[in-house]
Amino acid sequence: MKWINSIKDYKPFNEQETKDKEIIIKCINIFDDVLTRKNELAHITSSTFVVNKSKDKVLMVHHNIYNTWSWMGGHNDGDDDFLKVAIKELEEETGVTDIKILGDGIFSLDVLNVKSHMKRGKYVAPHLHLSVAYLVEANEDEALIVKEDENSGVMWIPIHEINRYVKNESHMQKLYQKFIEKMNTL
Template sequence: MKREELLNQIAAYIPYNEQEAADRELILHWIQDHDDAFTRQNQVAHITASAWVVNRDRRKVLLVYHNIYNSWSWLGGHADGETDLLAVALREVKEEAGIANVRPVSPDIYSLESLTVDGHVKKGQYVSSHLHLNVTYLLEADSDEAVSIKEDENSGVAWFTPEEALAKSTEPWFVTHIYAKLIDKLKSSDL
């Protein structure tokens, strides 16, 4: 997907709530105004892609125990120059959870978020606080497929019920504003 196609997809996305409406505008303007929006070279904000991974009957959600955040969380990562964010989300799930068979429930954007990232050390280097301008996709995988950790990023991979997922995360803002929203969206849709 080309940059312009992604911009059109984001512009056409119908926000679920006020947070998504505000973040959609921020993401659109950031991409339009910054040639390096898709790379980590932009140290203020850059584009990321996340995956809300569910099993076939939508009764389980796949989470990883993220080492930097010390919390169970969704899967995803940096675009690193790629503008096909669905491909980024699929790649990240395969890398972070060791799952080979993951597929989009829909190729459409599932959610949009502007996420704060506190300063941290990654691979021995300090990374300053910044924003992840995030595009989320709803993906599906078989909850019986074997999973594996990616030692440099996570120390656990597991399936949880949606309620367990909310209880397992130790990031209150994510639980209240992101994960609960993603669960609510799934319950109210026919996906």
């Protein structure tokens, strides 16, 4: 399957990505429903880390559930075209369509812990997001929209201030700092 090969062929950036890639491949081998939320332990998500042309700002949404600024992405819900899902989520959550994919495919593989929470009145147990991420450049002059059922804000944040906006999710601060470091090597 092409989607599995895209993960297997991915070249990890660091030790964390090497280990996370191993875990993602284990989950793919163990679970036949890893592309869907039917798997309540671990499932694949697709996301975008979006920067402006000069790479000094990052586009983020204010996530309603976690009450913090966040990247854009979502569940694959059975779709094995990771890039298509990531771009669809970016467009739905921000309105941005004038984009360019940077790099030559998957930008990052990460295993992310999701804390228990309520979503649309239902309890969601803690689980893992097997994250497939892409680096995207977007036009910062394009009009932005808010997807009110998920987010309460959309804005370009100076990239050097990202930790100030993601203050209550230290694990995501580490992830974004890795993205910035990796982006600067391209």
